[in-house]
Amino acid sequence: MGRRFWIVTAVLAALVLAGSSIYIYLQIYPPLAVASTYSSGDRDDVVMEIGNSGIRTIELETVEVNGTAPEEAHLQRIDPAEEQLALIGSATDADGEFLSLQGAVLETDTSPRSVRRRVENGSSSGAESLYGLGLAMDEAIETVWIRYRYFGIPLEQTIEVQR
Incomplete structure (x- = not known):
């Protein structure tokens, strides 16, 4: 024994x-990569470039803004060679594909920096996707918490929105 x-x-x-x-x-x-953050003048409308630098998909679970659920939130997927991310208040149908955050999945190799580098170098496969997390509130957005799963492991990332 x-x-x-x-x-x-x-x-x-x-x-x-x-x-x-x-x-x-x-x-x-x-594995959740956050690059640039764009906001309206009073920071009540924000879009962040996000992506996946890992080897497996990321499953988004919840997003909180300033400690509460955002009033409006969506995930925007664009072709970085042709389109730009849009703030929620100015988004149109021509600004890429808008996805629900509920059950959203970020594909592998979609880190904003690596996608932009491939597009700029001309080594893009033509099927590149860039993701933007769009959020809107009645107050200034200061802190964003993103909860997600990677390999089934629950993780959280905090992003401070600059003034």
């Missing part, structure tokens, strides 16, 4: 250590 006990203990310790290491790594290097 002594030998079996130590083998089981060693395996369990290795699993706990591996799981903890992965979680800490994802906290230090989150």
Whole structure:
């Protein structure tokens, strides 16, 4: 019984250590990439370039603005070679595809910086997508919390909107 006990203990310790290491790594290097943030003059309408720098899809769960649910929120997907992200107040049908945040999935290799780099270098596949998180409130947007899952692991990212 002594030998079996130590083998089981060693395996369990290795699993706990591996799981903890992965979680800490994802906290230090989150797969959710946030690049530029654009806002209206009074910051009540904001759009952020977001994407996935990881090796697996990201599932968005919830978004909070200043500690509460946003009054209006959507995920915008555009072709970065032809379109630009639009603020909610000025968005039209020509400004790309608008997706619901409920159950939204960010595909792999959609980090805003890497997508823009490929488009600028001419190495784009033509099927590039750039995502924008559009938010609107009656008050100035100061802090945005994005909760998402990556490999089934719940993660959270906080973004401060600059004045």
